[in-house]
Amino acid sequence: MKSRTEGACLPKLSRVAVCGGTHGNELSGVYLIKELMKRRREADDEEQPILVLSNPRAAQQCLRYIEVDLNRCFSHDALNAPLSDSAPYEVIRSREINAVLGPKGSADSVDFICDLHNTTANMGLCFISCSDSDWISLKLMRHFNQTCSISVLCHIGPTFLSFSASVSVFRFARWCFVTFPRCVFTAMEVGPQPHGVVRSNVYTTMKTALELVLHWIRLFNCGTVFEGGPVDVFTLVKHVDYPRDCSTHDIVAAIHPLLQDKDFCLLNPGDPVFQTFSGETITYNGSESLYPFFINECAYYEKGIAFSLSRKSRILLNTNGFRTDFKL
Amino acid sequence: MDTQEGACLPKLSRVAVCGGTHGNELSGVYLIKELMKRRREADDEEQPILVLSNPRAAQQCLRYIEVDLNRCFSHDALNAPLSDSAPYEVIRSREINAVLGPKGSADSVDFICDLHNTTANMGLCFISCSDSDWISLHIFKHLQLCIPDIPMRYLHFDLSHDEAYSLDSVGKHGFAMEVGPQPHGVVRSNVYTTMKTALELVLHWIRLFNCGTVFEGGPVDVFTLVKHVDYPRDCSTHDIVAAIHPLLQDKDFCLLNPGDPVFQTFSGETITYNGSESLYPFFINECAYYEKGIAFSLSRKSRVNVPSLRANRDQSR
Numbered sequence: 001m002k003s004r005t006e007g008a009c010l011p012k013l014s015r016v017a018v019c020g021g022t023h024g025n026e027l028s029g030v031y032l033i034k035e036l037m038k039r040r041r042e043a044d045d046e047e048q049p050i051l052v053l054s055n056p057r058a059a060q061q062c063l064r065y066i067e068v069d070l071n072r073c074f075s076h077d078a079l080n081a082p083l084s085d086s087a088p089y090e091v092i093r094s095r096e097i098n099a100v101l102g103p104k105g106s107a108d109s110v111d112f113i114c115d116l117h118n119t120t121a122n123m124g125l126c127f128i129s130c131s132d133s134d135w136i137s138l139k140l141m142r143h144f145n146q147t148c149s150i151s152v153l154c155h156i157g158p159t160f161l162s163f164s165a166s167v168s169v170f171r172f173a174r175w176c177f178v179t180f181p182r183c184v185f186t187a188m189e190v191g192p193q194p195h196g197v198v199r200s201n202v203y204t205t206m207k208t209a210l211e212l213v214l215h216w217i218r219l220f221n222c223g224t225v226f227e228g229g230p231v232d233v234f235t236l237v238k239h240v241d242y243p244r245d246c247s248t249h250d251i252v253a254a255i256h257p258l259l260q261d262k263d264f265c266l267l268n269p270g271d272p273v274f275q276t277f278s279g280e281t282i283t284y285n286g287s288e289s290l291y292p293f294f295i296n297e298c299a300y301y302e303k304g305i306a307f308s309l310s311r312k313s314r315i316l317l318n319t320n321g322f323r324t325d326f327k328l
Numbered sequence: 329m330d331t332q333e334g335a336c337l338p339k340l341s342r343v344a345v346c347g348g349t350h351g352n353e354l355s356g357v358y359l360i361k362e363l364m365k366r367r368r369e370a371d372d373e374e375q376p377i378l379v380l381s382n383p384r385a386a387q388q389c390l391r392y393i394e395v396d397l398n399r400c401f402s403h404d405a406l407n408a409p410l411s412d413s414a415p416y417e418v419i420r421s422r423e424i425n426a427v428l429g430p431k432g433s434a435d436s437v438d439f440i441c442d443l444h445n446t447t448a449n450m451g452l453c454f455i456s457c458s459d460s461d462w463i464s465l466h467i468f469k470h471l472q473l474c475i476p477d478i479p480m481r482y483l484h485f486d487l488s489h490d491e492a493y494s495l496d497s498v499g500k501h502g503f504a505m506e507v508g509p510q511p512h513g514v515v516r517s518n519v520y521t522t523m524k525t526a527l528e529l530v531l532h533w534i535r536l537f538n539c540g541t542v543f544e545g546g547p548v549d550v551f552t553l554v555k556h557v558d559y560p561r562d563c564s565t566h567d568i569v570a571a572i573h574p575l576l577q578d579k580d581f582c583l584l585n586p587g588d589p590v591f592q593t594f595s596g597e598t599i600t601y602n603g604s605e606s607l608y609p610f611f612i613n614e615c616a617y618y619e620k621g622i623a624f625s626l627s628r629k630s631r632v633n634v635p636s637l638r639a640n641r642d643q644s645r
Contacts, residue, residue, distance in 0.1 A: 120514050194509075
């Protein structure tokens, strides 16, 4: 268990953005953003967060992307490479988004982005971040853990883990999603939901969670001091691909029934992980017990990922917490 | 020929199994590929005809490339003039009809089993355009006996053989075997195993039938399609404005009564079922049906008394 002392004061989160439809077939986010935009038009209220339908063409066709995955286009190098005439749609779109919400790395970028996603994996509600020392995100997670007793959050169907257990924070060491270094970012991932389908329980979880995020930001901006406490963080260690046919590269097995839907249940060396299409069991041959997630995510077949593995650690946030810096 | 005691039908000499009719319904795609691989290894020609129905869609993990292949097999569609710019699936449907048909002729295969998956919580379903195809009904009874723990239903879409548009209608007998829930583009091992086990039992029944086994008759519950219900939509954009209500989600084949909740709008209101008759819903929240304007379908349950059945003692072909 690590503990860290705090003392930092952070600026208010004045400019906040919510993005949905970064993958056009992750429908809870698509419809939630559209619903928020509709309410904005009806209420004629400009004080709420910036709302972005990230990939409108993909959303219109209910595809993950048109040409390339939009959510892999935001590294510093990708955003600053020369733009050719034949650049893919999503590359052009990433520059538009960077102009509105960024530029990435500059003082003009928004203060906070929440990007809405769905997964076919049984991951419940997850927050995905690029840092485990992002105090805003960690305090936000702590707030979620403490507020799980709110009755509306108990409307979780049997396929979800309990709300407090399923709110997980990730740190991706090397590769990041939409990320703006001076900006706090979190991808909010909710599953399981098939792509191209909206399940009302998943939509409601995402809506409720987003409302809590925005509520926390309002409290933070008003100077609230947040109590410290522990936050469990799962840090990505590695990805595991499906066993494949050497010549065709086709997968030759599915996730084993004993691993299917067991996101965040400890996987030990020797545990079954795959079942071939002819019925044989393949076991996990790693040396370390790790926590699997993104088990059987549809969009990751093409990326060569059957499941990912993480290490769990506990971060103890200082009880004195932190407060906004009113000098700014 | 039916007798007072039961029915006699010709042997099922030519049998076909099709998978990947929708290229992103992966249990069927991988099961067909597995069967083809075993066929090559065993060098065994006596097993059923195996067809990967839509190879281009399977390769790209899409439902279809241009048009839904499983809507291309009505008599009219198969006999319409073929233009130079015909969609890929229309051309493919003619190829399949040449190999397994021609539909409606004496040369068509005796039996087709077409493998499908659904995102709906439907368990194992047989989908047929007939409620009096004794072959299909007896196969269903056989599976009910052999794998009683798997929830299974017999679905009937009331269409004439000519009007039937699905691939399985190319043969003299047949059905689509639908297994769910499974997200499209994903293979879940329990769903794959259910489909594999069910298919093995289907082929086993056919072998028994062809050997002269007499199958005892009995009642079979059949669900007959009555109507489809679309999502509530925005008048101008045509976007859906609600999702299937949490109390209806995953409740395929649980009786839906007038006044029961069916939709929950994105702003949180409940919409109830305003029909006058209690009916059985299915294909609840099937991904591919959003574009077809179907949120769920409704059926009436009836009991069919299936006569005993055996193969004609004379060789049919």
